Amino acid sequence: MLDNIPGIIAIFRFREGKLTKIQGQDILIDLDKLSNIIMENMRIGENEAKELKFLESFRGFAMILDDMGVVFVDDYLVITNAKKTNWDLLIKAILKGEVIRSG
Amino acid sequence: MDNIKKLKGYIGHIKINEEGKIEESSNIDYPSKLVDIIKFNLKKGNEEAKELGFNKINGFAMFGSGKSLTFMKGLCIIVDNEKADWQDLFTYYTYNKTFIITGVVLVILSILLFYYGLLTSVFDFIAPEPRIYIPTILLLIGVIFLALSKSTFSYRLE
Numbered sequence: 001m002l003d004n005i006p007g008i009i010a011i012f013r014f015r016e017g018k019l020t021k022i023q024g025q026d027i028l029i030d031l032d033k034l035s036n037i038i039m040e041n042m043r044i045g046e047n048e049a050k051e052l053k054f055l056e057s058f059r060g061f062a063m064i065l066d067d068m069g070v071v072f073v074d075d076y077l078v079i080t081n082a083k084k085t086n087w088d089l090l091i092k093a094i095l096k097g098e099v100i101r102s103g
Numbered sequence: 104m105d106n107i108k109k110l111k112g113y114i115g116h117i118k119i120n121e122e123g124k125i126e127e128s129s130n131i132d133y134p135s136k137l138v139d140i141i142k143f144n145l146k147k148g149n150e151e152a153k154e155l156g157f158n159k160i161n162g163f164a165m166f167g168s169g170k171s172l173t174f175m176k177g178l179c180i181i182v183d184n185e186k187a188d189w190q191d192l193f194t195y196y197t198y199n200k201t202f203i204i205t206g207v208v209l210v211i212l213s214i215l216l217f218y219y220g221l222l223t224s225v226f227d228f229i230a231p232e233p234r235i236y237i238p239t240i241l242l243l244i245g246v247i248f249l250a251l252s253k254s255t256f257s258y259r260l261e
Binding site: 029030037041049056059088091092 | 132
């Protein structure tokens with residue numbers, strides 16, 4: 001459950017190559033470009049995890065672009081303010097699969 | 104940089120310089136392979152950042168089912184997912200030196216005043232009450248300065 005975590009801008013569900021917003025503000029990012037990037041990064045990440053072994057099985061990634069946090073795990077995408085969020089609460093919740101109540 | 108090893112869930116780390124050369128490596132099985140992967144991801148991440156309208160990638164993390172890696176400011180840390188404190192990995196505290204020095208000076212001054220005011224006859228010409236409350240106030244202010252010195256919350260990425 002991400003309700004009590006500060007600095008969350010928006011949450012998306014990724015399904016069949018498309019991002020659908022579940023909650024949060026509108027973000028000024030091209031969602032098609034972002035979807036392609038996510039798919040590519042997951043593919044790259046899986047290959048890298050295979051090479052490195054300790055990262056298997058690969059579950060997802062986080063990137064900090066300027067001050068924006070992009071976290072993608074288990075088909076959920078969480079966009080955050082990288083400086084305001086609490087990364088510990090955020091990533092623990094995401095890794096536990098507690099992105100949304102019903103999810 | 105011994106502090107790195109004290110991070111919660113720490114497994115290993117690798118530090119690279121601007122040119123991508125390894126400066127430090129601890130408990131990493133294939134350092135050169137890992138560095139190649141990091142460099143590739145940074146390059147890719149910067150391209151992606153620009154494509155999405157940002158300036159640059161400041162850092163990234165890759166999550167595995169048991170272990171994960173984070174990379175920021177030339178430092179790659181491998182952690183145990185269960186034990187890691189992700190806030191510690193992404194951010195850190197800086198200390199305001201002026202505040203620490205002021206705090207320490209005030210605390211020492213107050214201890215000296217307590218000692219000379221209460222246990223010696225140096226300040227016998229002053230009434231007993233100020234001999235207690237002046238150092239008490241100094242001690243409080245000193246402790247406040249010390250507490251505030253940690254409040255500068257910095258971003259590991261900057």
